[in-house]
């Protein structure tokens with residue numbers, strides 16, 4: 067098996083914290099991400115926001131086009147200008163904005179489809195989890211606008227009152243120049 | 254439209270009627286690549302993007318690919334990214350560090366000062382007949398203003414200092430305040446479905462803010478405790494709306510020198526930290542800019558002709574109805590990290606491709622750019638009549654100053670300046686306003 071991916075043949079004996087098997091956790095997380103995708107595509111943004119911890123860091127760095135010898139510079143670092151660098155306040159502002167009735171970039175709203183998969187999980191200290199997923203986000207807007215965004219997300223999650231909460235999300239797009247008029251949708 | 258023997262007569266300054274074909278006509282677009290982008294000083298980057306010798310940063314002048322290099326001696330150059338053999342780009346990455354640029358087609362190799370150093374088969378295949386000296390990379394003129402790098406293809410153009418003219422009196426307030434200078438972070442790059450001029454003319458459009466950006470204004474009032482920006486506040490604002498030498502500027506008045514500047518990222522919560530910062534840097538700023546510019550003024554929205562949008566943010570043309578937008582943030586180097594973070598998050602989250610404010614501009618700007626696509630719609634001019642005849646000189650400010658902060662004077666003037674370039678045979682026909690501003694303090698073009 068690869069790190070974090072359940073073995074088809076006998077389930078791994080490796081446990082993550084409280085005696086839960088890796089495969090049980092993987093399924094739990096996969097359900098979490100399927101649920102998240104439906105919340106976004108069904109435009110239940112308040113419920114989506116609730117999946118994030120109050121101290122969340124929601125970050126989308128820039129993806130540079132660099133040579134092989136410079137791959138260490140491919141993803142911009144914190145401190146450089148990012149595409150998203152949100153805390154919970156900024157994330158809440160983005161959602162609140164949609165409810166004002168005057169958020170023109172999303173009125174009429176985008177029609178989105180989030181496909182999330184390739185989940186890999188890894189234990190972190192104190193029962194926290196690191197979960198990596200790949201995504202394709204399709205967006206249709208107005209009559210003929212179309213965007214396809216592909217990339218990866220790395221989440222850090224912890225249990226709060228028995229529910230997983232994301233306290234760090236790093237989204238890395240595969241695009242260099244973003245071929246979209248704006249990013250008014252969520253990742 | 255008034256009768257004129259000039260080829261381009263697109264803006265009527267008396268009525269504000271604007272010929273909307275300038276946004277979508279492919280022939281006009283082709284001509285402006287040559288007559289505007291081929292002649293003007295264009296921002297291409299910032300010294301901080303190439304801090305070390307042999308660093309390079311890939312950029313654009315209009316649609317032309319350009320390499321900004323810092324050679325082995327530390328000198329800056331701007332080269333057309335085009336191999337002199339068959340025209341292949343020799344750089345394919347955004348950034349890097351190298352002494353030599355190697356063309357991946359046949360292997361011609363250039364030094365980062367532009368000279369052609371090596372040609373495979375120079376003796377054998379070419380029989381020693383290649384004149385390498387005449388095949389250096391095509392170089393643009395390079396000059397800097399307070400760390401911002403500009404380049405120009407036209408040997409007949411005036412210096413950057415003359416080109417900026419008294420606009421620098423205003424720009425200094427944001428970009429030339431302290432000895433340590435500034436650094437640029439970014440850019441975030443994306444494709445906007447609109448003509449580059451629409452993004453630029455919007456910089457002086459204070460009129461759109463309370464409507465276009467109402468949702469963002471409401472949530473920043475709610476979450477950051479900032480005053481709600483209204484039409485009434487904009488109409489009564491004492492802020493100034495100036496046009497100088499092609500550049501559009503707005504200046505806000507400070508109530509006191511340490512007032513936290515009205516910038517994205519300043520909140521009710523961190524306001525006192527910013528005030529402390531402005532207090533602690535005031536003496537230095539006064540020495541560099543004089544007391545008026547250091548303590549009474551703040552630079553607001555502005556554009557640098559032709560395609561600079563709010564400082565070092567660039568609207569690169571990509572066809573009549575497409576613009577590649579580059580969003581940089583310029584920060585004062587010595588600013589405490591906590592404040593840099595606030596401004597970085599504010600600038601990134603308000604403007605930029607995902608910006609709470611800027612995302613709402615896009616469909617409007619596209620609509621303006623595309624309004625001339627049908628023969629029917631083309632018959633009707635656009636209206637830039639706001640405040641016609643209500644601008645002139647002001648004892649306290651350089652340039653042409655509108656009576657109100659909300660005015661379309663700068664937009665009319667921007668298209669007039671564009672016309673001037675489009676109708677000119679050469680720089681001989683292009684005017685430069687005589688400078689009148691008093692550049693109090695020690696700050697210069699070089700920081």
Ligand code: FES
Nearest residue numbers: 336338339356359
């Ligand atoms: S095109 Fe560059 S070496 Fe031939």
Ligand SMILES: [Fe+2]
Nearest residue numbers: 465610611614
């Ligand atoms: Fe705007």
